Amino acid sequence: MTIKYIATSTLPTPWGVFDMHGFEDTETGKEHVALTFGQLDTNEPILGRIHSECLTGDALFSLRCDCGFQLQTAMQTIAELGQGFILYLRQEGRGIGLLNKIRAYQLQDQGANTVEANERLGFQADMRKYDMIKPMLEQIGVKKVRLMTNNPRKVIAMQDVGIEVAERVPLQVGKNRYNEDYLKTKSTQLGHMMSEHHFNDEQK
Numbered sequence: 133m134t135i136k137y138i139a140t141s142t143l144p145t146p147w148g149v150f151d152m153h154g155f156e157d158t159e160t161g162k163e164h165v166a167l168t169f170g171q172l173d174t175n176e177p178i179l180g181r182i183h184s185e186c187l188t189g190d191a192l193f194s195l196r197c198d199c200g201f202q203l204q205t206a207m208q209t210i211a212e213l214g215q216g217f218i219l220y221l222r223q224e225g226r227g228i229g230l231l232n233k234i235r236a237y238q239l240q241d242q243g244a245n246t247v248e249a250n251e252r253l254g255f256q257a258d259m260r261k262y263d264m265i266k267p268m269l270e271q272i273g274v275k276k277v278r279l280m281t282n283n284p285r286k287v288i289a290m291q292d293v294g295i296e297v298a299e300r301v302p303l304q305v306g307k308n309r310y311n312e313d314y315l316k317t318k319s320t321q322l323g324h325m326m327s328e329h330h331f332n333d334e335q336k
């Protein structure tokens with residue numbers, strides 16, 4: 133894996149003006165993005181999120197998952213705090229790509245859960261890799277993090293590449309009638325940490 137920093141610009145959003153840093157993985161051709169907000173105090177753990185691309189949730193308003201809600205909440209929380217970062221990683225569909233995710237959704241429409249659908253298509257439940265985060269965080273000057281996630285695998289993945297996770301900050305938002313089963317499967321089969329409160333607290 134070779135991650136090459138390309139350029140930085142501003143990114144005005146409804147929550148404030150972020151800086152957007154572009155990276156290229158010269159091995160795979162994937163284009164990753166880091167957003168930063170404010171002047172990062174690199175001696176302290178920085179609030180941040182490692183977000184995996186979800187075109188349907190992040191851009192097309194899908195209620196099948198919680199991704200778009202998590203992204204928005206993370207950006208808003210960071211902007212309110214005054215500093216933080218988001219790595220937006222181009223590993224759609226937990227690494228199987230958009231078209232295979234649509235195939236998986238088709239199987240889910242027929243009754244499979246998110247894990248079974250991946251397996252029926254010949255994929256592991258989660259094929260994501262996180263080795264690109266180290267050079268990306270190095271470029272933006274982040275050494276210690278307070279990570280917004282419900283996924284303990286992400287915490288381990290960060291520690292594996294030498295980033296200190298000072299705290300895991302839960303990010304339970306966006307539950308609705310279309311993603312309730314999906315969230316339950318993540319909790320029971322993929323080890324995501326979600327409180328019962330989340331399941332009892334319908335938002336949409």
Ligand SMILES: Nc1nc2c(ncn2[C@@H]2O[C@H](COP(=O)(O)OP(=O)(O)OP(=O)(O)O)[C@@H](O)[C@H]2O)c(=O)[nH]1
Nearest residue numbers: 184185186197223224225226233236246281282283
């Ligand atoms: N294969 C597959 N991928 C999905 C499905 N639903 C969402 N995704 C992808 O899953 C990724 C997000 O992973 P999640 O497991 O929802 O959450 P996470 O990022 O591991 O954990 P959090 O940090 O708590 O959000 C994105 O890349 C989505 O495109 C699905 O049903 N099948």
Ligand SMILES: [Zn+2]
Nearest residue numbers: 186189197199
């Ligand atoms: Zn999603």
